Amino acid sequence: MKKVFIARTSCISPQESFRTNGFFSSWKAAQAETDQLHAIEPDYKGIITDAGKRRRMAHLIKMGVSTSLDCLTLPDGNLLIPDAIMSATAMGGLEDTEKFLRCIIDNGEDLLNPSNFIQSTGNTFGGQTGLLLGHHGYNVTYAHGGYSMESALTDAMLQLTSGDIKDALVTGADEITATEYEVMRKMGFWRGGRQMGEGSSSFLLTTEKEGSVCELAAVSLLHETTPKQIANSIEELANSNQLKATDIDLVLTGCDCDKAAEKEISDRFPVTDYKQWCGQYGTKSGFGLWIGTQLLSRGIAPKGNQWEQKQLKNIAIYSEYRQNDYTLMLLKMAQIN
Amino acid sequence: MDNLIEQLKQQIIDELNLEETTPADIDPAAPLFGDKGLGLDSIDALELVMLLEKYYGIKIPEPKQAKEVFTSVNSIAEYIKANKK
Numbered sequence: 001m002k003k004v005f006i007a008r009t010s011c012i013s014p015q016e017s018f019r020t021n022g023f024f025s026s027w028k029a030a031q032a033e034t035d036q037l038h039a040i041e042p043d044y045k046g047i048i049t050d051a052g053k054r055r056r057m058a059h060l061i062k063m064g065v066s067t068s069l070d071c072l073t074l075p076d077g078n079l080l081i082p083d084a085i086m087s088a089t090a091m092g093g094l095e096d097t098e099k100f101l102r103c104i105i106d107n108g109e110d111l112l113n114p115s116n117f118i119q120s121t122g123n124t125f126g127g128q129t130g131l132l133l134g135h136h137g138y139n140v141t142y143a144h145g146g147y148s149m150e151s152a153l154t155d156a157m158l159q160l161t162s163g164d165i166k167d168a169l170v171t172g173a174d175e176i177t178a179t180e181y182e183v184m185r186k187m188g189f190w191r192g193g194r195q196m197g198e199g200s201s202s203f204l205l206t207t208e209k210e211g212s213v214c215e216l217a218a219v220s221l222l223h224e225t226t227p228k229q230i231a232n233s234i235e236e237l238a239n240s241n242q243l244k245a246t247d248i249d250l251v252l253t254g255c256d257c258d259k260a261a262e263k264e265i266s267d268r269f270p271v272t273d274y275k276q277w278c279g280q281y282g283t284k285s286g287f288g289l290w291i292g293t294q295l296l297s298r299g300i301a302p303k304g305n306q307w308e309q310k311q312l313k314n315i316a317i318y319s320e321y322r323q324n325d326y327t328l329m330l331l332k333m334a335q336i337n
Numbered sequence: 338m339d340n341l342i343e344q345l346k347q348q349i350i351d352e353l354n355l356e357e358t359t360p361a362d363i364d365p366a367a368p369l370f371g372d373k374g375l376g377l378d379s380i381d382a383l384e385l386v387m388l389l390e391k392y393y394g395i396k397i398p399e400p401k402q403a404k405e406v407f408t409s410v411n412s413i414a415e416y417i418k419a420n421k422k
Contacts, residue, residue: 051356051357052376052378054356055353055354055355055356056354056380107391111387111390111391112387113384113387114380114383114384115354115380115384118380
């Protein structure tokens with residue numbers, strides 16, 4: 001079976017992560033008194049150059065389209081057109097959804113804004129990316145809660161390994177809105193101490209090893225699991241990919257408020273919490289995956305609260321969402337496959 | 338009439354989210370649609386219909402009439418002046 005490699009990446013997050021080098025030194029972990037981690041956004045004029053299209057795009061769409069286009073921009077400035085586009089979002093265009101719903105209430109279900117309605121659907125940033133690229137191929141969006149990113153990646157991996165496609169763009173994005181935060185606060189969603197986050201992460205997946213950043217060896221979804229089973233699953237994931245548990249150099253953990261799971265994993269593997277930098281949102285595992293690719297490609301490893309030059313070989317990414325959706329991913333350094 | 342034109346320009350900028358346009362950039366006699374002028378499209382036309390109803394209580398009953406009304410800022414202002422109750 002063909003292997004899947006990550007050839008290019010791009011990320012907008014609450015940290016300096018977009019088109020920047022040496023970013024780790026400026027990163028700041030979320031403080032307890034902070035309740036929301038907003039993305040550091042680039043100047044979109046230089047990325048989405050068509051003002052006519054840009055003016056209708058809400059925050060989420062701009063983030064999703066920008067990392068997608070950046071991920072596909074070749075060194076010569078030309079855009080690579082992938083065989084397929086897979087997008088992931090847990091909540092979709094909330095800003096536009098809220099504006100549209102507000103309009104329904106304020107105007108008595110009359111005089112409804114077509115732009116907000118059109119842009120509110122979850123598949124808008126995937127669709128806009130396709131339109132801007134002139135891409136007429138496979139273009140699908142997964143809105144599967146905490147499994148959205150992994151579902152899009154799984155789709156891409158299945159099509160790549162079966163030989164149906166040669167490359168695929170996978171982008172996961174979600175945004176913070178004040179209403180969403182407040183509604184989820186009333187539901188008790190933030191009691192675990194996690195901050196609400198947002199961002200967009202894009203990956204160009206390919207079957208070509210040459211020039212790739214690392215291998216995406218596995219994506220796994222867990223459900224109704226226990227802390228011990230989670231730690232066991234990481235080991236099983238390693239074993240099913242011809243690795244021993246001790247070969248896992250690092251587990252990037254995105255625990256929610258499940259301290260027992262955190263302890264089980266950290267008792268058996270070296271861990272670093274990635275959500276301290278991006279917060280909690282549906283497609284946060286895209287950020288975890290992006291950090292994993294950066295560590296492997298740049299030869300960097302976490303050391304306490306600092307970073308050191310050290311080449312890791314195998315990184316697992318563990319993510320939780322609402323203590324219900326649990327996922328695992330496995331990255332391998334491309335050169336050792 | 339001049340006040341109405343200036344007000345209309347600002348409302349068009351706000352409602353259509355014309356980020357990089359100021360009222361001074363809009364020539365009231367220039368076409369709103371097509372390559373010249375503001376370069377608006379069919380979704381913008383729907384937004385303009387809503388704008389007239391929302392701010393001026395004016396409905397455009399005939400779609401054919403809309404094409405004429407939305408030729409320019411001047412033509413919209415004239416239509417408002419003639420139809421505002």
